[in-house]
Amino acid sequence: MSLSDMRRQYSMGKLSETSLTDNPIAMFKTWLQDAIEANIPDPTAMTVATVDEQGQPSQRIVLLKDVSDKGFLFYTNLGSRKAKELAGNHRISLHFPWFFMERQVRVCGIAEKLSAAENAKYFFSRPKDSQLAAFASRQSQPIATRELLMTQFHQLKAKFANKELPVPDFWGGYRVVPHQIEFWQGGEDRLHDRFEFNLDTDGNWSSQRLMP
Numbered sequence: 001m002s003l004s005d006m007r008r009q010y011s012m013g014k015l016s017e018t019s020l021t022d023n024p025i026a027m028f029k030t031w032l033q034d035a036i037e038a039n040i041p042d043p044t045a046m047t048v049a050t051v052d053e054q055g056q057p058s059q060r061i062v063l064l065k066d067v068s069d070k071g072f073l074f075y076t077n078l079g080s081r082k083a084k085e086l087a088g089n090h091r092i093s094l095h096f097p098w099f100f101m102e103r104q105v106r107v108c109g110i111a112e113k114l115s116a117a118e119n120a121k122y123f124f125s126r127p128k129d130s131q132l133a134a135f136a137s138r139q140s141q142p143i144a145t146r147e148l149l150m151t152q153f154h155q156l157k158a159k160f161a162n163k164e165l166p167v168p169d170f171w172g173g174y175r176v177v178p179h180q181i182e183f184w185q186g187g188e189d190r191l192h193d194r195f196e197f198n199l200d201t202d203g204n205w206s207s208q209r210l211m212p
């Protein structure tokens with residue numbers, strides 16, 4: 001079968017004006033809970049898009065670790081490509097690809113670094129081997145072999161066998177403070193439902209229906 005012949009109908013649900021909440025974060029939480037309860041793999045996985053100095057976008061998947069009215073939280077290496085791009089341009093976009101549910105959510109916002117206390121709280125909630133892996137990896141830097149990475153990991157494991165690791169100063173989290181959130185629900189014959197929320201300067205959200 002050629003790729004151009006691959007298609008399916010989207011008929012799981014409809015999204016109407018009456019099903020919207022005033023606050024898109026509340027609606028996001030409901031959709032996230034739906035994804036968790038649907039047992040899809042990695043329901044908290046989101047694509048994170050950043051832009052470099054030349055305006056070149058790049059994307060990668062990270063895990064959402066918290067969401068509230070203040071924003072969306074994720075953790076990463078602060079020397080990584082994404083972190084370097086955010087240092088030059090803090091505009092960011094998140095995308096939740098819940099296609100199993102015929103849904104997607106797009107978030108546009110500004111990325112802020114979390115405090116040392118917030119980083120430490122999450123770092124120490126992780127399994128120790130995940131802490132060690134974060135310590136052992138200079139994410140996004142070249143390394144000659146996997147063996148070298150494993151050697152670094154095992155050396156750190158031995159060094160910190162009986163003591164707590166410090167939070168690496170090259171590791172931490174970001175809060176994405178949103179100003180635009182779009183909810184997309186697939187519809188039959190490609191007549192999808194889309195609602196875009198925008199935050200005004202007074203801090204109020206308004207929504208509008210977009211054509212599919």
Ligand SMILES: Cc1cc2nc3c(=O)[nH]c(=O)nc-3n(C[C@H](O)[C@H](O)[C@H](O)COP(=O)(O)O)c2cc1C
Pocket residue numbers: 042045058059060061062063064074075076077080081082083139140
């Ligand atoms: C399911 C999944 C979850 C991931 N979660 C994270 C994460 O929470 N934090 C992270 O830094 N990288 C995570 N990664 C790895 C990133 O996709 C990416 O490879 C890494 O952050 C380096 O990205 P960069 O070089 O563009 O900065 C995850 C990858 C996958 C596929």
